[in-house]
Amino acid sequence: MTENILEVNHLEINFHTYAGDVKAIRDVSFHLAKGETLAIVGESGSGKSVTTKSLMGLLANNAEVMGGEILYHGEDLLKKSEKQMEGIRGKDIATIFQDPMTSLDPTMRIGRQIAEPLMKHKHFKKEKAMAQALEILKLVGITDAERRFKDYPHQFSGGQRQRIVIAISLVCYPEILIADEPTTALDVTIQAQILELMKELQSKIETSIIFITHDLGVVAGMADRVAVMYAGRIIEYGTVDEVFYNPQHPYTWGLLNSMPTLDSEHLYAIPGTPPDLLDPPKGDAFAARNDYAMKIDTEQQPPFFDVSPTHAAATWLLHPDAPKVTPPVEIQRRYKIFSEQQETKIKANQNLAEG
Amino acid sequence: MVGQKKNKILKVRHLKQYFNVGKPDEVKAIDDISFDIYEGETFGLVGESGSGKTTTGRSIINLYEPTDGKIDFDGVDIRKIKSKKDKLQFRRDMQMIFQDPYASLNPRMKVKDIVAEGIDIHHLAANDEARAKRVEELLETVGLNKDHSSRYPHEFSGGQRQRIGIARALAVEPKFIIADEPISALDVSIQAQVVNLLKELQIKNKLTYLFIAHDLSMVKYISDRIGVMHYGKLLEIAPANEIYTHPLHDYTASLISAVPVPDPEFERNRVQVPYDASIEADGKQRRMVEISPEHFVLASEDEIAMYEERAAKALL
Numbered sequence: 001m002t003e004n005i006l007e008v009n010h011l012e013i014n015f016h017t018y019a020g021d022v023k024a025i026r027d028v029s030f031h032l033a034k035g036e037t038l039a040i041v042g043e044s045g046s047g048k049s050v051t052t053k054s055l056m057g058l059l060a061n062n063a064e065v066m067g068g069e070i071l072y073h074g075e076d077l078l079k080k081s082e083k084q085m086e087g088i089r090g091k092d093i094a095t096i097f098q099d100p101m102t103s104l105d106p107t108m109r110i111g112r113q114i115a116e117p118l119m120k121h122k123h124f125k126k127e128k129a130m131a132q133a134l135e136i137l138k139l140v141g142i143t144d145a146e147r148r149f150k151d152y153p154h155q156f157s158g159g160q161r162q163r164i165v166i167a168i169s170l171v172c173y174p175e176i177l178i179a180d181e182p183t184t185a186l187d188v189t190i191q192a193q194i195l196e197l198m199k200e201l202q203s204k205i206e207t208s209i210i211f212i213t214h215d216l217g218v219v220a221g222m223a224d225r226v227a228v229m230y231a232g233r234i235i236e237y238g239t240v241d242e243v244f245y246n247p248q249h250p251y252t253w254g255l256l257n258s259m260p261t262l263d264s265e266h267l268y269a270i271p272g273t274p275p276d277l278l279d280p281p282k283g284d285a286f287a288a289r290n291d292y293a294m295k296i297d298t299e300q301q302p303p304f305f306d307v308s309p310t311h312a313a314a315t316w317l318l319h320p321d322a323p324k325v326t327p328p329v330e331i332q333r334r335y336k337i338f339s340e341q342q343e344t345k346i347k348a349n350q351n352l353a354e355g
Numbered sequence: 356m357v358g359q360k361k362n363k364i365l366k367v368r369h370l371k372q373y374f375n376v377g378k379p380d381e382v383k384a385i386d387d388i389s390f391d392i393y394e395g396e397t398f399g400l401v402g403e404s405g406s407g408k409t410t411t412g413r414s415i416i417n418l419y420e421p422t423d424g425k426i427d428f429d430g431v432d433i434r435k436i437k438s439k440k441d442k443l444q445f446r447r448d449m450q451m452i453f454q455d456p457y458a459s460l461n462p463r464m465k466v467k468d469i470v471a472e473g474i475d476i477h478h479l480a481a482n483d484e485a486r487a488k489r490v491e492e493l494l495e496t497v498g499l500n501k502d503h504s505s506r507y508p509h510e511f512s513g514g515q516r517q518r519i520g521i522a523r524a525l526a527v528e529p530k531f532i533i534a535d536e537p538i539s540a541l542d543v544s545i546q547a548q549v550v551n552l553l554k555e556l557q558i559k560n561k562l563t564y565l566f567i568a569h570d571l572s573m574v575k576y577i578s579d580r581i582g583v584m585h586y587g588k589l590l591e592i593a594p595a596n597e598i599y600t601h602p603l604h605d606y607t608a609s610l611i612s613a614v615p616v617p618d619p620e621f622e623r624n625r626v627q628v629p630y631d632a633s634i635e636a637d638g639k640q641r642r643m644v645e646i647s648p649e650h651f652v653l654a655s656e657d658e659i660a661m662y663e664e665r666a667a668k669a670l671l
Contacts, residue, residue, distance in 0.1 A: 217615025
């Protein structure tokens with residue numbers, strides 16, 4: 001088994017507002033293994049960004065961690081002082097934010113911005129830092145890097161800026177890279193290039209990635225494992241194949257079903273809107289929008305039921321006493337792919353065993 | 356040709372929209388595009404940022420003075436509408452739904468006044484009672500509650516605001532709606548709701564849509580025909596299915612190949628088609644050529660044979 005470099009256990013985060021406490025993160029647990037990409041999927045307000053901000057110690061002032069722990073190499077990040085976090089941020093755990101316009105300093109030449117983490121964290125002399133910064137600028141695919149090294153952010157296009165942001169985040173070879181909607185602001189062709197670049201760099205630098213996005217298409221291409229969040233909780237997690245081809249939670253069904261495929265005639269829409277986390281509903285937060293909801297869904301929060309050693313979902317439908325339901329057609333189509341995959345795997349194993 | 360039977364509600368001919376004309380920073384936002392929109396259809400206009408798709412929408416609704424070219428709406432050149440009465444009628448017939456549901460609603464106005472603004476301007480309600488009733492109807496049509504009418508925009512979610520924007524557009528009973536990225540600011544599950552609502556309303560109110568977007572999968576789902584823009588030029592026009600399954604222009608193929616698909620096996624085998632934009636700037640004269648029925652591509656004389664060959668291959 002690979003080593004878990006990060007473990008989040010039973011994290012609870014509230015935001016204090018005038019209207020009351022918003023329970024933004026409710027009992028969230030996950031882990032991240034070395035070298036893997038974990039995608040956290042969810043709609044706005046589901047808590048995906050708050051989760052990652054808590055990893056970086058960048059929560060807003062009105063946020064309070066009510067419980068849980070974030071273990072990085074066994075040490076709880078929540079117990080670190082601001083000074084200690086400064087030593088980790090940008091060096092061991094780095095972030096790429098959504099908007100490359102606002103995450104770069106408009107008044108500083110990009111070469112210096114890339115070199116800054118090296119001087120700060122690794123105490124490189126300026127010349128050495130600049131030399132390494134130039135190397136990484138070439139690595140992220142900025143053409144004519146020597147000449148552009150002294151340009152300002154506004155002289156670059158959106159895609160190039162995001163490449164520069166990636167260069168900054170990777171210059172210290174972080175163990176964990178948190179990418180919070182890194183391509184949402186970009187055009188699809190540029191998005192494809194940036195995603196390709198991230199994969200390439202990941203294998204070179206051997207960094208683990210936590211990829212936050214609402215785009216299931218991007219997840220399918222990037223993730224090794226997927227966690228689906230809804231209303232402050234993770235409701236399903238598994239390998240990318242398990243979540244896309246063998247989804248169990250009705251919310252995951254709804255998400256996959258509401259994406260138009262090439263030959264979809266009618267588009268399914270999940271009815272209603274997400275619940276207000278000032279006063280989260282009792283039971284399964286998705287129950288009110290769930291076509292498959294049972295009485296117990298409105299009364300009691302479902303625990304995680306294991307589907308496989310790597311796959312679990314928090315839905316009462318997986319309880320042994322639950323009635324069998326027929327999932328939407330699109331999900332049945334995906335189940336078929338999953339069983340075909342399983343068969344191929346079994347055959348491959350048999351062939352291996354037989355030599 | 357099938358299209359001849361259908362009534363062309365909008366005709367765009369050789370439209371050019373330049374900004375800063377004659378200055379060093381002249382921008383050819385739209386560079387000679389021509390297309391038609393048939394009554395009752397949804398025409399999807401896709402392109403990346405800077406391709407000119409939003410400018411096209413704005414030129415059509417007469418927000419800009421075109422540098423050159425002609426836009427006919429319902430048989431009338433929109434630049435030649437001069438009388439106040441005709442101008443009002445034009446603005447009634449053509450409405451717009453905007454991208455940002457947070458910026459497009461006046462935060463100081465109540466929902467009922469936002470929705471009824473058009474009703475007031477066009478004197479469509481005899482009295483306050485009729486006005487209130489009409490607003491209630493409209494809110495219900497777009498799936499909101501009539502109790503919502505005395506609230507302010509900030510009390511609504513993004514999806515609900517977009518519904519308010521749709522109700523406002525519908526209030527004046529338009530024929531033609533330009534929807535400029537109406538769903539890109541919304542969450543996936545809400546996007547489907549709004550798209551389905553737009554589809555329902557189209558059938559019910561006999562609307563024609565110009566649907567501008569960069570999200571190709573959603574555009575394909577809602578559109579009957581799609582036009583692809585790049586650097587101010589319209590490169591290809593075809594029925595929605597056709598353009599996805601058999602794109603003729605290299606740029607279209609490249610754009611479609613870049614769309615992420617929620618299917619891990621597909622993603623593992625994805626082959627992205629590269630595109631070299633320099634061929635667009637080789638100075639050759641190009642015009643829209645109908646390669647196969649209803650499938651147009653911007654081609655120079657010597658490229659026509661190549662595209663015809665591609666189209667023939669696609670049929671096999």
